[in-house]
Amino acid sequence: MTKDKADATKMMAGAEILLKALEDEGVEVVFGYPGGAVLPIYDALFKNNKIKHILVRHEQAAVHAAEGYARSTGKTGVVLVTSGPGATNAVTGLTDALMDSVPVVCLTGQVPTHLIGNDAFQEADTTGITRACTKHNYLVKDGDTLQKTVIEAFHVASSGRPGPVLIDLPKDILMGEYAYQGEGSAVHTEAKARYNPSTEPNPADIKTAVAMLKKAKRPIIYGGGGIINSGPRASELLTELAHLAGWPTTLTLMGLGALPASDPLFLGMLGMHGTYEANLAMHDCDVMLNIGARFDDRVTGLIAGFSPNSVKIHCDIDPSSVNKNVLVDHAVIGDATRILEMLIAEIKAQSVKTDKAALASWWDEINGWRARKCLDFDQSGAIIKPQHAIKRLCEMTRDKDAYVTTEVGQHQMWAAQYYDFEKPNRWMTSGGLGTMGYGLPSAMGVQVAHPDALVIDIAGEASFMMNMQELSTLAQYNLPVKMFIINNEWMGMVRQWQELIHGGRYSESYSNSLPDFVKLADTFGMKGLVARSADDLDNVIAEMLATPGPVIADIRVAKEENCFPMIPSGAAHNQMLLGPEDQAAKPISEEGMVLV
């Protein structure tokens, strides 16, 4: 053994190896909560000055914070929780990260190996419970494999289609002494050998895609979260591709920001609460180019009526996304950045001529739909319309490069509709799982990653209460998150569905016994503001933005406003409800009622 190698290999406690391995992966922040099984890690953290620990108030929030961190930076978020309840509390966050393809590594404590299976105190079958809600998980039963496991876990979480990975760490492994392999040793490459998803597109597939695009007279680009996950370069390339010929482009909830909202080619979000023009363009297009979206049911509506006359090209990093919900005509497998680079190069190389006359008449049609101004609303009285509140928030923060998170429900859809995202990684929302309580902890993670940035949680009062214990975390670290609560005193989306399909029987959807949010802010030493009428709104937003620390702004909005446009469940893109008048005219079908 050479001297270098001898230096590189050191005997250390498992907990120290773990932290060294995290440092090797470039981890700067860990979101966590201590407990018996992870005490050795917390002891090692006490002596460590490279990794910052953010103490949350509930393990679910730790995962959402790590998600916010990951989605706003592109780095992998890290969670550290104890065994048993620590791990089970993390399950919702892990499922959320799996559904939205967010790279997270979750470290859970476990009872010592000799007690596993004995129903020991705070024992849970964590790898069993989380098998279905992680991309992959590990139980480390041999300390000699610890370092390799951590390296592989980060590799799996961040490569291919990203996702959450969990490592279950028995306490005796954390306390035992094992060899740590320094930089340059074989373990670093060996650990990455087993998982190698292909990210490089097949050039022949690109050629076929371009041949299909060439024939388009009514094209549409349908972009999703895969573009965001691929990195900021992919968003630049999407913009370039759209502008090569001036193709109309729509984005999913997860893809917002991939094309600037101000771009004239942007049709707005599509799907259940997407714009009229985006959904009708999807329905009537002849060639659809899907990049990094997965034909989610919120996007497609009724599959049988989904874009019936189009040739569909699906570009995705995950082969299992292809032909899962919608049968497509052509698939390109690979990373969005590479696919976009190669598509652009191929279009240029073939000097593809667009049918300008056809495209112009397609745009005429789209502009006709746009002229319906489906997002218009009437803010005439003193009562604040929720749409108006978000629109004003957007207008008043336009030059501030804000990061926005949301909870789940009506306010989330209004935020997607009325807040304009000009850049990727500025929008953090729970798309696939629809996790109420996501926004506040997620905003915490974003703020930790970007201490000087403006971070806003656009919340609903009901969702906000699901993780409001995190106010204490905000206070502890003085994270200046602005909590903009669209308070209509209802679980608004539940109320809306009850109105639309359950005859207005508002079963258990009223937000009873709400706190006084201003006093709530006060108890945590934060600023609390309330806007009761339209005249207050701008002042409250201005004061919220001018306040240096965390702020809760309680925006009392119209209580029974519904979220439109809407594709009712069981309907197709061309059967949208544009407003209350449509709602009365087009009752929801029996089949639609059983869908979620």
Place this chain on the structure above:
Amino acid sequence: MTKDQIIETHIISVLVDDEPGALARVIGLFSGRGYNIESLTVAETDHEKSISRISIVTSGTPMVIEQIKAQLRRLVPIHSVCDLTESGESIERELALVKIINSGDDRIECLRIADTFRARTLDSTLNSFVFEVTGNSSKVGAFVDLMRSLGKVEVARTGVSAISRGNRIDLESK
């Protein structure tokens, strides 16, 4: 019924790292996504590299069969996936141990049938036999049905193992 809705039965072979939880991942994938498992067999096939082969008989529409393979390929411990039904002719075999308890002429009749099916007699008492029969699933099924008509029967079946015909290696351990 359109072509897309026809239910097909496929035999899918998978090479997987022989590590704790690997089989649970495969089974969990099938139950979690609502796919059928008609039979599943697993055993280590490469001790040195610690790799097991899983043979799964499943059924679904062509779209579902494609999904099953794509979803299996996403699992980290899975090295390779091969659809033996799609990739050409393959041989499938199953082994069953059939215990029959009876007496008199029925004993002679079941020995005669066992002979026709080339089943081996592994154990015998004055009023019972244990037969070993191998073949494809329908042959094994036919044998078991005949035995049932001749006495009280207990059956243990392995499920289908399969491999492709010809000189092609479908699943190589890396």
